Amino acid sequence: MTKKKTIRIVLWIFLIGLIAAFGSIYYVFNMPRRNVSGESAVYSLQAKQLISDFRNDETIATKKYLDQAIAVSGEIKSIRTLDNHSMVFSLEDAMEGVSCTVDSADVVKFSSKLSPVKIGAKATFKGRCSGMLMDIQVINCVPE
Amino acid sequence: MNKLILLVALSISFLTAGAQSLYLTKDAKINFNSSTPLEDIVAESNQATTILDIEKNIVKFSVLTTSFKFRRALMEEHFNENYMESSKFPKASFNGKIISPIDWKSEKTVSVDVKGTLTMHGANSEVTFKATITPGKEKISASAELKVTPEAFSIPIPSAVRDKIAREVTIKIDAVYAPYHQ
Numbered sequence: 001m002t003k004k005k006t007i008r009i010v011l012w013i014f015l016i017g018l019i020a021a022f023g024s025i026y027y028v029f030n031m032p033r034r035n036v037s038g039e040s041a042v043y044s045l046q047a048k049q050l051i052s053d054f055r056n057d058e059t060i061a062t063k064k065y066l067d068q069a070i071a072v073s074g075e076i077k078s079i080r081t082l083d084n085h086s087m088v089f090s091l092e093d094a095m096e097g098v099s100c101t102v103d104s105a106d107v108v109k110f111s112s113k114l115s116p117v118k119i120g121a122k123a124t125f126k127g128r129c130s131g132m133l134m135d136i137q138v139i140n141c142v143p144e
Numbered sequence: 145m146n147k148l149i150l151l152v153a154l155s156i157s158f159l160t161a162g163a164q165s166l167y168l169t170k171d172a173k174i175n176f177n178s179s180t181p182l183e184d185i186v187a188e189s190n191q192a193t194t195i196l197d198i199e200k201n202i203v204k205f206s207v208l209t210t211s212f213k214f215r216r217a218l219m220e221e222h223f224n225e226n227y228m229e230s231s232k233f234p235k236a237s238f239n240g241k242i243i244s245p246i247d248w249k250s251e252k253t254v255s256v257d258v259k260g261t262l263t264m265h266g267a268n269s270e271v272t273f274k275a276t277i278t279p280g281k282e283k284i285s286a287s288a289e290l291k292v293t294p295e296a297f298s299i300p301i302p303s304a305v306r307d308k309i310a311r312e313v314t315i316k317i318d319a320v321y322a323p324y325h326q
Contacts, residue, residue, distance in 0.1 A: 033217040062234055067210065082171050082190045099170070101191065130210040131234040133193040134170065137208055 036128050037106075037142040039069040047074030047091035047098040054132045065129040071144055072098050073124040076117060089117065089125065089141075096134050100125035100141040113143040165199035167284050167321035174207055174317050178310040185219065185309060187212040194319050196284060198248045203258060203286075205317070206237040227299050228265055236264035238271075246277065253278040258288065262297075269296040275317075284321040289314060 043065065050072055054061040074091030081087050085104035090097050102125070107114065117123050127141030175188035192207035209230045214220045224230040240260015247254075259272045273290035291312045294301055301309055 029216065029218055031217050033220075066231055066234060080171065083173065084190050086190065088171075088191075099191075128210075130208040133206050133208060133235070135193075137191060137211065139191075139211060 034128070034140075036069045036126060036140050041071035041126055042068045044071040045073075047072050050098055050136055051092060051096075054136050058132055062131055066131055068129055069126065070129050070138065071124055071126040072100065072138060073122065074098060076119050076121050076123055079117070079119060087114070089123065090135065091123070091125075093135070097136075098138060099135045100127055100138045102141045102143070106140075106142055110143050117143065164323060164325075165197055166324040167196040167198065168324035169194055169319050169321050172205070172207075172317065172319035174205075174212075174315065176212075176313050176315045178313040180308055180310050183308040184215065187214045187219070187223065189213070192317075192319070194321070195324065196286070196321050198279075198284075201242040201246065202240070203242060203260070204237070204239050206235055208234055209236055209264070210234065227294070227301075233264065233266045236262075238262050240271075242275070242277075243272075246279070248279045251278065251280050262292065265297045265299050267297040282323070286317070286319045286321070288317045290317075291315070 050061075050065070050070070053064070072091060074097070076089055077092060077097060078090040078094035079087065080090075082101075085107060087102045087107050089100045089102070091100065092098060102110070102114065124144040125138060125141040126144050127138040130137045130139050170193045171190055172192040172194045173188065173190050174192045175186060178185045189207050189211040191211045192205055194203065194205045196203050209228045210224055212220070212223065214223065228236075238260055240258050242256050243259050244256040246256050253276060255274055255276050257272060258275045259270070261268050262271045263269075269292065271290055271292065273288055275286055275288035278285040291314050293312055294309070
């Protein structure tokens with residue numbers, strides 16, 4: 001009798017363990033994308049400051065800002081819509097400024113916040129810094 | 145005096161000619177496919193910056209590796225953390241030349257050979273590939289396809305997932321350039 005009971009308990013534990021293991025594998029495999037809009041910015045700064053940091057020493061600036069949630073403010077110099085319906089807002093310089101990309105889903109979600117954002121206006125975007133090419137790129141942005 | 149004016153005028157026209165030889169886009173599309181029957185692995189970035197000099201036939205590309213989007217967030221994480229080591233090597237770039245003759249004044253689509261150095265994961269590899277270019281005054285369209293191996297860029301693939309990732313990765317590029325005035 002007690003032997004049967006032990007076997008039963010062991011089987012139950014095994015089963016629960018199995019379900020937990022599959023559950024966590026499933027979760028990790030399908031985990032949601034990192035959502036910067038829910039994070040508070042590690043650095044809040046002016047676009048001009050970010051540009052000068054990257055121009056002074058790209059390696060140091062990349063180490064400091066890469067993959068960090070940052071909030072950047074500045075004057076809008078260009079607005080473009082990409083083929084995948086994401087929008088790119090360039091701050092301070094159309095070519096060599098800070099380019100903030102708002103993903104297509106967020107363009108829809110924040111449309112009321114984005115519609116007053118025009119060339120010449122001041123705006124703040126929070127996103128993830130992905131480094132510098134000609135411009136400094138901030139991706140997965142949301143308007144603040 | 146007249147000569148001096150002529151010289152100044154000439155140098156100005158040369159300067160403007162030089163400026164017009166550059167074409168640029170910051171929204172070039174790069175996607176790569178390393179799918180196998182076991183796993184679909186495709187990723188795309190819409191934010192490659194590329195510059196084309198139609199006087200010297202030089203073409204340059206660069207893209208930030210964290211701008212690639214995969215089907216699953218987990219794949220993006222593995223791509224950036226384990227394979228590309230994006231925190232150490234945030235960029236991938238290509239510096240090359242169009243080596244076959246091309247008439248930039250015709251607006252006909254042509255196929256050309258491009259040769260150059262592809263740099264990623266901190267390693268360089270010489271590559272030659274075919275590109276299709278449609279010249280134009282206001283815009284130049286270009287697309288290309290090339291195949292690379294992870295080994296050429298010293299990207300280690302653990303044996304546990306070796307069969308899930310294609311031995312040869314196909315990279316596709318699509319760019320529409322506009323004149324770049326500096």
